[in-house]
Amino acid sequence: MDAIEVEGLVKRYGKRIEALRGVDLSVRKGEVFGLVGPNGAGKTTLIKALVGTLRPSGGRARVLGLDPLRDRPELRRTIGYMPQSLALYDDLSAKDNVEFFGAAHGVPDLRSRVREILELTELTPRAGDQIHTFSGGMRRRVSLACALVHRPEVLFLDEPTAAVDPQLRSQLWKTFRELARGGATLFISTHLMDEAMLCDRVAVLRHGRIIASDEPRRILERGRVRLLIRRGEREEERVIGGRPEDLAEALRSYGLTRDVTAVDVRTDSLETVVLSIIEEER
Amino acid sequence: MRRTALVGRRVVRQLLHNPRFLVLSIVAPLVIVYFLKIFFDTLPPMVDADRYVVPVAAFIVHFLAFILCAIALVQERTAGTMERMFINGFRRIEIIGGYLLGFLGLATFQAVVGLAEAIWLFELDYEAGVLATLFAVVWLLAIASVMLGIFVSTFARRESQVFPFIPLIAFPSVFLSGLLMDPEELPGWAELLGQAFPVFYANEVIQEMIEPGGTLGDVWVNFAVLACYGVALLLLASLTLREAE
Numbered sequence: 001m002d003a004i005e006v007e008g009l010v011k012r013y014g015k016r017i018e019a020l021r022g023v024d025l026s027v028r029k030g031e032v033f034g035l036v037g038p039n040g041a042g043k044t045t046l047i048k049a050l051v052g053t054l055r056p057s058g059g060r061a062r063v064l065g066l067d068p069l070r071d072r073p074e075l076r077r078t079i080g081y082m083p084q085s086l087a088l089y090d091d092l093s094a095k096d097n098v099e100f101f102g103a104a105h106g107v108p109d110l111r112s113r114v115r116e117i118l119e120l121t122e123l124t125p126r127a128g129d130q131i132h133t134f135s136g137g138m139r140r141r142v143s144l145a146c147a148l149v150h151r152p153e154v155l156f157l158d159e160p161t162a163a164v165d166p167q168l169r170s171q172l173w174k175t176f177r178e179l180a181r182g183g184a185t186l187f188i189s190t191h192l193m194d195e196a197m198l199c200d201r202v203a204v205l206r207h208g209r210i211i212a213s214d215e216p217r218r219i220l221e222r223g224r225v226r227l228l229i230r231r232g233e234r235e236e237e238r239v240i241g242g243r244p245e246d247l248a249e250a251l252r253s254y255g256l257t258r259d260v261t262a263v264d265v266r267t268d269s270l271e272t273v274v275l276s277i278i279e280e281e282r
Numbered sequence: 283m284r285r286t287a288l289v290g291r292r293v294v295r296q297l298l299h300n301p302r303f304l305v306l307s308i309v310a311p312l313v314i315v316y317f318l319k320i321f322f323d324t325l326p327p328m329v330d331a332d333r334y335v336v337p338v339a340a341f342i343v344h345f346l347a348f349i350l351c352a353i354a355l356v357q358e359r360t361a362g363t364m365e366r367m368f369i370n371g372f373r374r375i376e377i378i379g380g381y382l383l384g385f386l387g388l389a390t391f392q393a394v395v396g397l398a399e400a401i402w403l404f405e406l407d408y409e410a411g412v413l414a415t416l417f418a419v420v421w422l423l424a425i426a427s428v429m430l431g432i433f434v435s436t437f438a439r440r441e442s443q444v445f446p447f448i449p450l451i452a453f454p455s456v457f458l459s460g461l462l463m464d465p466e467e468l469p470g471w472a473e474l475l476g477q478a479f480p481v482f483y484a485n486e487v488i489q490e491m492i493e494p495g496g497t498l499g500d501v502w503v504n505f506a507v508l509a510c511y512g513v514a515l516l517l518l519a520s521l522t523l524r525e526a527e
Binding site for chain 1: 285296299300361365366367368369370371525
């Protein structure tokens with residue numbers, strides 16, 4: 001059984017707005033899955049449907065085999081959710097916030113678990129301070145800690161690294177990887193293509209539809225590679241396919257001899273590939 | 283029950299971390315009751331202030347408890363913590379019950395200081411039994427007000443959507459609930475409308491109790507209705523609180 005299964009999920013608001021137009025995807029257990037797409041693509045809507053705070057207009061969603069709405073009570077014990085809005089009590093301390101959500105689940109030995117999770121998210125020195133004194137990056141870590149405290153099997157993180165500096169971003173990704181190694185499934189939304197490269201698999205969401213879903217490497221292969229070969233003064237450029245086999249073939253056909261003085265391979269970025277997929281769709 | 287207590291404890295802790303909010307919500311009724319005093323001092327002496335003082339003090343407690351609770355809950359929605367509570371397994375009745383518990387302390391305190399100040403400033407001379415009943419009825423009204431705040435907040439997604447409800451609750455309470463006159467003199471429909479507001483029942487009890495020789499026996503129905511009013515709103519609010527959109 002996959003951790004998350006979605007089939008033909010549709011969400012309409014009134015008659016005119018269709019936030020999700022038939023989304024299909026599946027996420028394996030223990031995977032770090034990236035949901036990539038521009039603002040307004042429907043990422044948050046999809047996540048809310050999966051955590052059971054949004055009633056879909058059609059289609060089917062399962063998380064650990066459970067229906068997010070009908071099986072709410074069981075599901076909520078096993079999922080963690082970090083919303084985009086962070087959803088913290090500003091007038092409580094970091095520790096109080098984490099403790100409140102931990103106590104909701106009746107986490108055994110709560111105090112030591114809260115200490116452990118504050119340590120993991122590097123909040124220990126500020127644990128007793130109220131949230132309204134925290135920077136944006138620290139708030140994000142508190143929100144993550146609240147989502148982790150009950151050791152969920154599936155974690156939904158809605159743009160966890162939006163507006164975060166590069167250093168904290170790499171720290172957060174280190175934490176995400178650690179969690180996945182511990183057996184958790186992570187479902188992470190982002191509008192940053194370079195972050196998608198850090199996921200095991202990604203789905204690209206646009207206008208409420210998945211336009212590509214694969215390992216990021218495989219999506220890159222759908223792009224083009226420009227091969228530059230210099231022989232003495234002469235420079236040749238050729239556009240080849242994105243698969244490693246394409247490169248090997250091209251190099252063979254050139255015949256790498258002594259007069260070749262430089263070879264350069266320029267790969268499309270994931271962003272360019274995705275944009276060209278979007279172009280093709282039109 | 284455990285999670286209800288959890289929400290209640292958290293709400294209290296938040297209140298305690300907001301001394302400015304806390305002081306304001308205690309000082310506000312004190313100041314307003316004082317305004318009431320200086321207002322009545324300007325009126326000719328034949329106006330019977332006694333008939334108005336306790337009901338108006340009760341109304342002030344009602345109004346403040348209602349607004350404070352409604353806004354606190356809507357903030358919970360706008361901050362996203364309401365959604366987060368649901369995802370962490372809190373049930374609707376647990377959240378509402380927790381809020382009631384959390385605000386109960388504040389509402390009790392407001393009822394005590396509001397009433398005590400009114401009695402002291404206006405030199406009201408009631409027997410201990412009457413005082414106890416007056417306090418009980420203001421306290422019940424405060425609970426109903428907290429519940430009304432919770433109920434109203436379930437219809438609002440943002441703070442700005444709470445504001446239109448405030449005059450809708452406050453003005454009929456002032457003009458139709460018998461606070462200023464005998465509700466029986468109103469047109470029939472207006473009298474009925476007045477009975478939709480909890481202040482009506484509190485006022486009925488208060489008017490009877492401050493009459494010489496007044497007994498609870500004659501108005502116990504109003505007392506009971508006020509208690510049921512809170513319970514009914516608790517149940518209603520647990521139906522209208524949206525868990526999934």
